[in-house]
Amino acid sequence: MAHDRTDLMQGTLELLILKTLSHESMHGYGIAQRIHQSVDDLLKIEDGSLYPALYRMEERGWLASEWGVSENNRRAKFYKLTRSGRKHLDAERANWDRISRAVTKILQTA
Amino acid sequence: MKDLTRKLLNPFGSEAIEREVEEELRFHLDLLTEQHLQHADTLDEARASALRQFGDVEQVTDECVEISKRQRLFTRALKSFLVLTFLAGVFVRIFGTEINVLRFGDMLIAVAVMGRLFLYVRDLKPAGFRPKSDTSSPLKLNSSAKTPASLFDINNP
Numbered sequence: 341m342a343h344d345r346t347d348l349m350q351g352t353l354e355l356l357i358l359k360t361l362s363h364e365s366m367h368g369y370g371i372a373q374r375i376h377q378s379v380d381d382l383l384k385i386e387d388g389s390l391y392p393a394l395y396r397m398e399e400r401g402w403l404a405s406e407w408g409v410s411e412n413n414r415r416a417k418f419y420k421l422t423r424s425g426r427k428h429l430d431a432e433r434a435n436w437d438r439i440s441r442a443v444t445k446i447l448q449t450a
Numbered sequence: 451m452k453d454l455t456r457k458l459l460n461p462f463g464s465e466a467i468e469r470e471v472e473e474e475l476r477f478h479l480d481l482l483t484e485q486h487l488q489h490a491d492t493l494d495e496a497r498a499s500a501l502r503q504f505g506d507v508e509q510v511t512d513e514c515v516e517i518s519k520r521q522r523l524f525t526r527a528l529k530s531f532l533v534l535t536f537l538a539g540v541f542v543r544i545f546g547t548e549i550n551v552l553r554f555g556d557m558l559i560a561v562a563v564m565g566r567l568f569l570y571v572r573d574l575k576p577a578g579f580r581p582k583s584d585t586s587s588p589l590k591l592n593s594s595a596k597t598p599a600s601l602f603d604i605n606n607p
Binding site for chain 2: 386395398
């Protein structure tokens with residue numbers, strides 16, 4: 341079934357991360373699990389690809405990170421959305437809706 | 451003094467950055483291995499599945515270290531600039547004679563102090579940052595699963 345899954349479009353992973361972190365702070369493993377559960381195996385995402393994205397997003401000021409203790413009492417790095425990240429999520433979500441509607445329209449008429 | 455020497459020899463804290471990235475990725479890989487252990491017959495099998503799901507550990511580590519170094523370099527450059535601005539302001543205040551020059555010195559000091567204050571406030575973590583210890587979290591691990599401190603070392607996958 342793996343060949344039926346869709347590879348991620350550029351920028352989509354960032355949007356998924358932003359959305360995942362919009363309710364609570366999480367560590368990388370938690371983010372990966374939540375995304376896998378949400379996309380229901382429809383998208384092919386390597387867990388490792390999350391980290392460069394997380395680091396880049398932190399560099400851009402969309403995320404903040406802090407070391408804390410995980411649910412199994414191990415030291416883990418937790419990520420949280422910043423105010424700038426929340427704004428970016430809103431903008432990207434609107435952008436995604438627009439593109440999605442446009443592509444769907446084209447596919448239906450073509 | 452020892453700390454200062456280490457900082458001078460290693461201005462971007464490369465070792466600390468690498469250690470942090472490796473610890474973060476090791477945490478992920480350990481939990482992933484535990485997860486696969488529930489369906490695998492052996493630890494090696496679980497570890498191989500975890501590595502497959504994770505991707506290229508070395509490449510991910512390198513990318514994260516590089517981004518972290520870049521970010522730290524920028525912050526340090528900004529902090530150094532603010533220190534220099536402050537010192538320049540103090541210098542002007544001490545040796546300046548004309549009122550306009552003294553005002554310029556005050557301005558430099560104010561810019562430096564406000565810049566440093568901004569960086570300090572930005573680094574503060576709000577209380578809400580603390581992770582919730584949600585027992586109903588889907589990320590909760592099976593307590594009966596084998597939980598060695600570190601199932602494997604990512605430096606030697």
